[in-house]
Amino acid sequence: MQEKNILDQLRKNGYKITPQRQEILRTLQTDPRPQSAEDIYRKISAYYPNISLDTVYRNMAILQELGIVSKLNFQDGKNRFEINHADGHHHHHLVCIKCGDAKVVDLCPFKSLDKTKLAKEKKFEILGHSFEIFGHCAACRDKLGKHEI
Structure with missing residues (x-):
């Protein structure tokens, strides 16, 4: 999904576009591999030291609820997330x-x-x-x- 479309969808559903939320989306878009909330947290906490792991989890739940990301559950029991394709692929x-x-x-x-x-x-x-x-x-x-x- 294009970042602009994602941001529009968040706004349309009443969510603010925070710098942390934008960084979470950028992290998901720049690395095509499925990533856990912990992976995302580690990558962005260098830029946003005040962000908490709970914030990442809450954002992932919102993005999943809106159909922006998919949650994947592999054998290790750790949920991972990836951006959905706009065309449904x-x-x-x-x-x-x-x-x-x-x-x-x-x-x-x-x-x-x-x-x-x-x-x-x-x-x-x-x-x-x-x-x-x-x-x-x-x-x-x-x-x-x-x-x-």
Whole structure:
């Protein structure tokens, strides 16, 4: 999503555009990898030493509620966030179970699924889905002595 569109959406919903909120958005937009609230806090606390981790969490909840970011939950139990695409395009991730690094997989195995038919058959309202593949990244494989795949 474009920063201007995000700021307009925040204003339209009655939220102020604070320097901290802008920095949180910039941090999410400049690093395409999913980031935890702690990661974001570490990056921006150098510029805004008075910001608290709670402020980052509150902002992430607001951004998620407005559909600006998605919350991802990987195996390590740590929620991560990433900016949603304006066109509704989504992707999935390869996630390293050792270091937590996540690489984008720009495909969706559920794209061809007839979600309407499935929802009717199962009497289930589908709100979304997630699909992650877990393993070891190249750096962690090297550290573990697993050089070949």
